[in-house]
Every structure is written in C-alpha cells, then in structure tokens.
Amino acid sequence: MTTPDNEATIEIQHLIRDFKPLDGDLLGALHAVQHRYGYIPKIALGVVAHQLRLSEAKVYGAASYYSEFRLTPPPGTLIGWCSGPACHLKGGDHVRRILECQLGIGMEQNTEDNRVGLHLAQCNGTCERAPQVWVDGEVVGPLTANATLDLVRKLKDGA
Amino acid sequence: MPTYGELRAAAEQAWKPIAEPPRPLFAVSINTSSLAAGAQATLDALRGLADAGGFDVMRTGDTGFAWAEPVVQVVKPGGQRVLYGPVTAERAAAFAQAAATGVATEFAVGVISGDAVAGVPMLADLPWMKLQVRWMMEHCGVIDPEDIDHYIANGGYAQFDQARAHSQDELIEIIKGSTLRGRSGSFFSTGTKWSFLQGAKAEPKYLVCNADEGDPGAWVNRVVLESDPHRMLEGMLIGAYCTGATYGWIYIRDEYPLAAARVGKAIEQARAKGILGADALGTGVRFDAEVVRGAGSYVCGDETGLIASVNDGRGMPKIKPPFPAQSGVLDQPTNVNNVETYTAVTTLLRLGADAYSSVGTEVNRGTKMFTVSGDVAKTGCLEVPFGTKVRDLLEAAGGVAGGRSLKALQQGGPLSGMLPAQIALDLPLEPEPFRPLGAGMGGGGLVFVDDWACVVDLNLMFAHFLEDESCARCTTCRGGNQRMVEIFRRVSRGEAQPTDPEHLTSLAASFQYSNCFHGTLSPTIMNNTMRFFRDEYDAHALEHRCPAKVCEALIRYTVANQTEAVAHAAAVCPTGAIARDGGAWAIDDTRCIRCDACREVAPGDIVIEDRYKDAIPLRAIETASVARAGG
Numbered sequence: 001m002t003t004p005d006n007e008a009t010i011e012i013q014h015l016i017r018d019f020k021p022l023d024g025d026l027l028g029a030l031h032a033v034q035h036r037y038g039y040i041p042k043i044a045l046g047v048v049a050h051q052l053r054l055s056e057a058k059v060y061g062a063a064s065y066y067s068e069f070r071l072t073p074p075p076g077t078l079i080g081w082c083s084g085p086a087c088h089l090k091g092g093d094h095v096r097r098i099l100e101c102q103l104g105i106g107m108e109q110n111t112e113d114n115r116v117g118l119h120l121a122q123c124n125g126t127c128e129r130a131p132q133v134w135v136d137g138e139v140v141g142p143l144t145a146n147a148t149l150d151l152v153r154k155l156k157d158g159a
Numbered sequence: 160m161p162t163y164g165e166l167r168a169a170a171e172q173a174w175k176p177i178a179e180p181p182r183p184l185f186a187v188s189i190n191t192s193s194l195a196a197g198a199q200a201t202l203d204a205l206r207g208l209a210d211a212g213g214f215d216v217m218r219t220g221d222t223g224f225a226w227a228e229p230v231v232q233v234v235k236p237g238g239q240r241v242l243y244g245p246v247t248a249e250r251a252a253a254f255a256q257a258a259a260t261g262v263a264t265e266f267a268v269g270v271i272s273g274d275a276v277a278g279v280p281m282l283a284d285l286p287w288m289k290l291q292v293r294w295m296m297e298h299c300g301v302i303d304p305e306d307i308d309h310y311i312a313n314g315g316y317a318q319f320d321q322a323r324a325h326s327q328d329e330l331i332e333i334i335k336g337s338t339l340r341g342r343s344g345s346f347f348s349t350g351t352k353w354s355f356l357q358g359a360k361a362e363p364k365y366l367v368c369n370a371d372e373g374d375p376g377a378w379v380n381r382v383v384l385e386s387d388p389h390r391m392l393e394g395m396l397i398g399a400y401c402t403g404a405t406y407g408w409i410y411i412r413d414e415y416p417l418a419a420a421r422v423g424k425a426i427e428q429a430r431a432k433g434i435l436g437a438d439a440l441g442t443g444v445r446f447d448a449e450v451v452r453g454a455g456s457y458v459c460g461d462e463t464g465l466i467a468s469v470n471d472g473r474g475m476p477k478i479k480p481p482f483p484a485q486s487g488v489l490d491q492p493t494n495v496n497n498v499e500t501y502t503a504v505t506t507l508l509r510l511g512a513d514a515y516s517s518v519g520t521e522v523n524r525g526t527k528m529f530t531v532s533g534d535v536a537k538t539g540c541l542e543v544p545f546g547t548k549v550r551d552l553l554e555a556a557g558g559v560a561g562g563r564s565l566k567a568l569q570q571g572g573p574l575s576g577m578l579p580a581q582i583a584l585d586l587p588l589e590p591e592p593f594r595p596l597g598a599g600m601g602g603g604g605l606v607f608v609d610d611w612a613c614v615v616d617l618n619l620m621f622a623h624f625l626e627d628e629s630c631a632r633c634t635t636c637r638g639g640n641q642r643m644v645e646i647f648r649r650v651s652r653g654e655a656q657p658t659d660p661e662h663l664t665s666l667a668a669s670f671q672y673s674n675c676f677h678g679t680l681s682p683t684i685m686n687n688t689m690r691f692f693r694d695e696y697d698a699h700a701l702e703h704r705c706p707a708k709v710c711e712a713l714i715r716y717t718v719a720n721q722t723e724a725v726a727h728a729a730a731v732c733p734t735g736a737i738a739r740d741g742g743a744w745a746i747d748d749t750r751c752i753r754c755d756a757c758r759e760v761a762p763g764d765i766v767i768e769d770r771y772k773d774a775i776p777l778r779a780i781e782t783a784s785v786a787r788a789g790g
C-alpha cells in the first residue's frame with residue numbers, strides 16, 4: 001500500500017540518492033531537500049540519516065544549526081530583512097519597525113494565515129541598495145519608510 | 160588529452176570575436192549587485208534589440224562599479240570601449256541606438272580605451288579608478304565568467320601549466336618571498352601554510368577554499384567568484400601541485416547562489432577540458448573539486464567551523480590543535496585559504512614576483528581588494544595597493560554621502576573594530592597599523608559611518624550579531640555576548656548603571672578564554688568604543704541623551720510647525736500617533752514606533768528631539784542623594 005508518507009520517503013530517497021556516507025555530504029543532502037520542498041520536513045530527517053548512515057539526532061542537529069534551513073513550511077511570501085551595517089546606517093530599523101508593526105509579527109514568524117513571514121537576513125553585498133529587504137529572494141531597495149508601508153500593504157492585500 | 164598549447168589556440172579562436180568584434184558588442188554585467196538593480200531585464204531588452212540594431216550582446220561578471228549598475232560596456236569594431244551605467248531596461252532602446260552608432264554620452268561613465276570623447280572622461284582619470292591597480296580584478300567585467308575559453312585565451316591556466324618548471328619547494332619559496340599572506344584577515348604567510356600541508360604525512364590531502372565571506376559589508380570574494388572563478392581555481396591547482404593535495408572543497412555561503420552556480424560551472428568546464436582530473440593538463444597532478452553550500456552561519460567561516468560543517472553538518476569551531484594541516488576535512492590533512500588568497504597566488508605568478516612587488520609596502524607587497532559601503536557616495540569594490548590611505552580610498556569613492564562628515568570607519572566585519580574618523584583617515588590599508596589601536600584590518604569590508612549614526616546603537620547592533628552567531632560552545636562567548644547585548648541595550652535606553660564601564664572591562668577580559676576568535680575578538684568594537692567614543696557613551700549613560708538622535712528610547716518625534724505637510728504625515732503614520740489635539744497636530748509618544756514615515760513627508764515640520772530634555776544627569780542625581788544621605 002502506498003501512503004503519502006511512503007511516497008514522500010521514496011521521493012526523498014530519489015532526491016538524495018547520490019549522496020554518500022563519510023563524504024562531507026550532509027549539507028548537500030539537506031539543501032537538496034529544502035530546494036525541493038521549501039523546508040526540511042520531519043520525515044526527511046530519517047531518510048537523510050539512513051542514506052548517510054547517521055543518527056537522526058545528528059541530522060536534526062545539523063539542520064537546526066543553520067539560520068537558512070527551515071524545519072517548518074515557508075510562508076506564501078518570505079520577507080528577508082537585511083540586518084547588515086549599510087542597511088542599518090540608512091534606516092534599516094525604520095523598515096523593520098514598520099514590517100513588524102504592520103504584520104503584527106516578529107522576525108522568524110509568519111502571519112496567522114501564513115501569507116507573509118519575516119526572516120532576519122545577512123548582508124549579501126548589494127549594499128548600494130540599502131536599506132533593503134528580499135521578497136522571495138528578490139532585492140527590493142533602497143526602501144524608505146513610506147515605500148515599506150506600501151510594500152506591506154500590497155503583501156497584506158495578497159496582491 | 161589536448162596539451163595546454165592546443166587548448167589555448169582553440170580558446171583564442173573563441174575569444175577573437177570579442178576582442179575584435181565585427182559589430183558593436185554590448186557586454187552586460189550580470190552579478191548579484193547588478194541583478195538587484197535590474198540587469199537581467201537590461202540584458203533581455205538589449206538581446207531583443209540586437210538584431211535590428213546591428214550589435215551583439217554578451218554577459219560579463221562584475222566591474223566593481225556597484226554604484227553604476229546595471230553596467231554595460233560597449234566595444235566597437237575599431238577598438239573603442241566605453242563603460243556605461245546605469246542602463247535600465249526602460250531606457251535600453253534609447254541607449255542602444257545611441258551607443259551602437261556613436262557614444263551615448265548621457266549614460267557614459269568613462270571611455271576605457273580609444274579616442275577621447277567630448278563630455279566623457281577617460282575611465283582611468285576617474286577618482287574611482289585612479290588609485291586602483293586592477294591585477295586580481297583584471298578580468299572582472301571583461302570576460303564571460305561562464306566561458307572557460309575566455310579565461311584560457313587571456314593566459315588562464317598557463318601558470319599552472321608552467322608550475323612544474325619549479326620544484327614544489329621553489330614555488331613555495333617564491334610565494335613566501337612575495338609577502339603574500341592570508342587575505343581573509345588572518346594575514347598568515349600563505350607559503351608557510353602550504354609547507355605545513357606539503358610536510359603532512361597522511362594521504363589523501365585536501366584543499367579548502369573559504370568563500371563563506373560572512374563579514375557584513377564585505378563582498379570581495381563574491382566579486383572574484385562571480386567574475387573570474389577560474390583564476391581562483393587555478394590558484395587551488397597551483398596549491399595542489401605544491402602540497403600534493405588531490406581534492407578541493409569550495410565552501411560558499413548560502414547568500415551567494417550566483418557565485419556557487421558559476422564556480423560549479425567552472426569546475427565542470429575545467430573537468431571537461433582535462434584541467435581538473437586524474438592527470439590535470441598532463442602535468443601529473445591529480446586534482447578535482449566540488450562546491451559545498453553553507454546555510455547561514457557566521458562561525459562556519461572560521462576554518463575549524465568550516466571543516467566541522469563539511470564533516471559533521473553542525474559547524475561548531477573546534478579547539479586547535481589538531482590544526483587543519485594535521486586533521487581537517489574527513490580527518491585528513493587540509494589547507495584552508497580564502498578566495499582572494501588563491502586568486503592572489505595566480506596573480507602573483509602571472510605578473511612575476513618582481514612586478515608584483517612593485518606596488519604596496521615593504522611588508523605587504525601587491526594589491527588588496529576592498530568593498531566600500533555605508534555612508535559613502537559610491538558603493539562598490541576596488542583593488543588598490545597595500546598601504547593606500549583610508550582617506551584616499553574614501554575620496555575615490557566620492558567622499559561621505561550628502562556632504563556630511565565622517566564619524567567612524569567600521570572595517571573588516573564585527574570582529575575587527577570601529578575607529579574614529581580622525582584616526583582612521585590617516586591609516587594606511589595594511590594590517591599592522593590597526594593592531595596598536597586594538598583593532599584589525601580584516602578581510603576587505605570597509606563601512607563608512609557618518610555623523611548621523613550613533614556608536615552606542617552600532618555597538619548594540621554588532622552585539623546582537625555576535626550573540627546570534629555564537630555557536631554557544633563556550634560560556635565566555637555565548638554568555639559574554641548575551642551580557643554585552645544586555646549592557647548596551649540599557650545604555651542605549653539611558654538606563655546604564657554607573658558600574659557598567661567596569662562590567663565591560665571585566666567582560667572583555669573573560670572573552671579571552673573562548674575557544675575561537677569569534678569569542679576572543681567579540682569585545683573589539685566595544686573596546687574601541689570605550690577608548691575612542693567615551694563621550695558618546697557617557698552622553699547616553701550619564702545624560703540620558705543620544706547626541707545623534709538615533710536610540711529609540713532617548714528620542715521623540717514632535718511637530719515643529721503646523722503645516723499642510725503634517726496632515727499628510729498623519730495620514731501615513733502607521734500607528735495613528737499623529738492627531739489633532741484641539742486645533743493643533745501633536746504626536747502621542749506612547750503610540751509612536753519611531754519609523755520616520757512622518758518625517759519623510761514633512762521634513763522640517765516634524766522633528767526628532769531629545770526625549771528627556773531637562774533630564775538631570777545621573778552623576779548629579781547621585782551627588783544629590785549622597786549629599787542627602789550625608790546630611
């Protein structure tokens with residue numbers, strides 16, 4: 001009998017079939033899973049552990065260590081707020097206060113309807129567009145407070 | 160397997176139409192900075208116009224001119240080259256027509272080569288370029304980083320091919336003699352480090368390229384990997400020859416997907432040409448490599464953290480010894496170098512030791528790449544000789560934005576320090592002069608801070624970063640950073656305790672007992688602040704005042720003039736804090752989140768004031784209470 005869990009297991013096994021034990025492949029396997037699902041589902045921890053001959057605890061330990069791996073499903077739109085110095089000097093905190101206040105959530109939280117989430121991101125060197133956020137990976141900036149208000153309004157309306 | 164000479168001849172054929180294009184050639188910079196500025200749309204638009212316009216379009220990497228992105232270079236059949244930017248998709252048609260037939264003066268940044276053009280400066284005369292000696296960046300923005308032939312045609316892999324003319328020891332001596340030291344900010348002799356791996360007994364041996372570049376405000380490594388990945392890879396191959404390493408890991412941070420893709424492609428193309436593999440270029444060297452993607456952890460940039468990240472997944476720095484040269488990736492002898500270090504090795508050999516030593520200082524010859532950002536007119540990446548003055552670099556970048564004055568330099572990421580303008584401006588850019596100041600130069604990030612910023616606020620920001628990024632193995636680092644956050648938070652709120660400076664001093668001492676540099680260097684910025692910016696600390700601590708009017712608990716937004724603009728401000732205020740109180744507009748401070756939206760629409764009419772205007776300085780309170788107790 002194929003249950004959804006079985007199917008997911010088979011799919012993940014297929015996804016990570018080229019990764020080998022004792023070959024420095026754990027991060028690669030976790031990236032492959034997150035790339036496919038947008039996060040690392042619980043079921044994947046066991047499949048990865050089995051493939052790489054590790055304990056599930058070790059795989060969870062790795063997955064939970066990094067700020068860019070997610071263990072819960074991503075929101076509809078993920079806003080990464082740049083916490084870097086250029087953005088900070090140019091009003092990044094104004095942007096953050098508006099995002100948090102208007103969405104009613106803090107960093108690493110999603111709105112109740114899971115439409116929008118906030119993530120504290122690190123500078124990727126696009127500092128000439130400070131202050132900025134990344135909306136689903138796309139740089140939006142330089143922002144002003146008023147541009148941020150417009151952006152949140154659009155996201156909340158689901159536009 | 161073809162020889163290097165055969166590969167070179169074929170590559171030159173492929174390069175010819177680019178060096179001497181039959182029609183105007185538009186080279187569009189595609190890199191993370193340009194993509195953020197819309198360069199993909201520019202590229203698509205120009206491709207759409209190419210046939211009708213009678214020109215060709217190609218892709219290049221990153222010129223370092225982040226301030227002018229999207230950047231397009233146009234090469235004419237006669238050899239004239241002009242650099243343009245910004246060229247947005249919306250204006251692509253107007254631009255293309257002008258640039259294909261003549262010079263699009265309106266968009267021009269400078270003439271790279273060819274005859275002078277009225278109204279357009281020669282690129283080399285721009286302040287941005289004048290100081291630069293672009294050796295490592297020679298190909299940045301010139302070749303297509305996704306085409307190995309472009310690199311080979313321009314002399315790429317010749318240094319690796321010729322490496323065997325020297326013995327391993329000779330080559331290591333050349334590198335040692337060049338003063339080349341680790342460009343991550345470690346400044347450890349690269350030749351010496353390679354000799355450790357060369358001397359290691361166990362096999363196989365590995366090389367790691369550290370492309371974690373976690374220092375916020377630094378993207379030097381990204382520019383190299385997105386523009387000329389083979390130059391770094393050739394450095395690793397030379398390292399493989401010198402040390403006997405047979406496999407390499409290139410550890411690239413998660414924030415750099417384009418760099419990871421381009422390095423991945425570079426590896427595939429090098430493998431296909433027999434430059435990587437069992438008998439690389441027929442030299443007898445066996446070497447192959449793969450990309451490992453990081454996942455967002457600053458301490459994975461530490462070499463032991465990086466190795467742990469590859470080995471165990473969980474990238475917690477470890478105690479040394481064992482050193483990587485004894486036990487590194489998969490517990491085998493390993494050498495870790497920064498992207499720029501490998502790139503500098505290739506560059507040194509290309510130029511020859513004498514030419515390489517012709518610029519720089521006595522102890523630091525050659526050039527270093529820097530990224531400039533923050534309150535500076537032009538943000539971007541430059542390559543200058545070691546020893547260039549900070550003042551000159553700032554001038555090259557157009558000075559402080561908006562004509563304001565410089566308050567501080569925050570260099571080399573959160574572990575390297577923050578120095579006041581009057582000291583920083585005269586510093587030559589090499590590591591030694593920074594050390595007596597209790598600071599480091601770091602790996603190339605230079606963030607300029609103007610007088611609108613508050614150093615207490617910046618300390619709080621960096622303390623948050625250091626706390627978040629501590630791996631929590633050591634109590635001194637985890638707990639110390641928590642404590643640093645706590646203290647700077649209360650200082651920023653005007654709630655400092657009189658003993659806080661002593662707390663910070665003892666904290667700085669206890670940090671020294673941490674395992675890795677993340678812990679031991681965590682107090683650097685804080686120490687710099689207490690030494691160089693004590694006035695500003697005291698204003699917060701003793702007078703409950705933020706002189707720059709940044710710290711949210713010490714400021715308030717108020718209405719200065721009852722104007723029409725204030726009514727607009729009330730309409731945009733996200734919390735409804737601005738309301739009419741009787742006839743006049745006023746701001747309810749308890750509702751105000753200090754988001755600045757109102758001041759943007761009513762500048763001058765809504766202003767920021769000290770929250771505690773007539774506050775009694777803490778010292779005065781103390782004295783008063785002491786006096787009372789005594790009386």
Ligand SMILES: Cc1cc2nc3c(=O)[nH]c(=O)nc-3n(C[C@H](O)[C@H](O)[C@H](O)COP(=O)(O)O)c2cc1C
Pocket residue numbers: 340341342343344345346347352369370371372373374457458459460461462463495496497498500675676677
């Ligand atoms: C917390 C921490 C973060 C670091 N991050 C980086 C980094 O992002 N890139 C890097 O090359 N070196 C980084 N280093 C330095 C490395 O440990 C190592 O010294 C370096 O990769 C050696 O390269 P080099 O000899 O070419 O300088 C970091 C060190 C520490 C303690």
Ligand code: SF4
Pocket residue numbers: 458475476477628629630631632633634636637673674675676677678679
């Ligand atoms: S010093 Fe900090 S980052 Fe380094 S091992 Fe200790 S806790 Fe981890």
Ligand code: SF4
Pocket residue numbers: 716731732733734735736737746750751752753754755756757758
């Ligand atoms: S700073 Fe923001 S919250 Fe405060 S009054 Fe102005 S618009 Fe409203």
Ligand code: FES
Pocket residue numbers: 082083084085086087088123124125126127128130131132375376
């Ligand atoms: S500080 Fe935000 S992109 Fe660099």
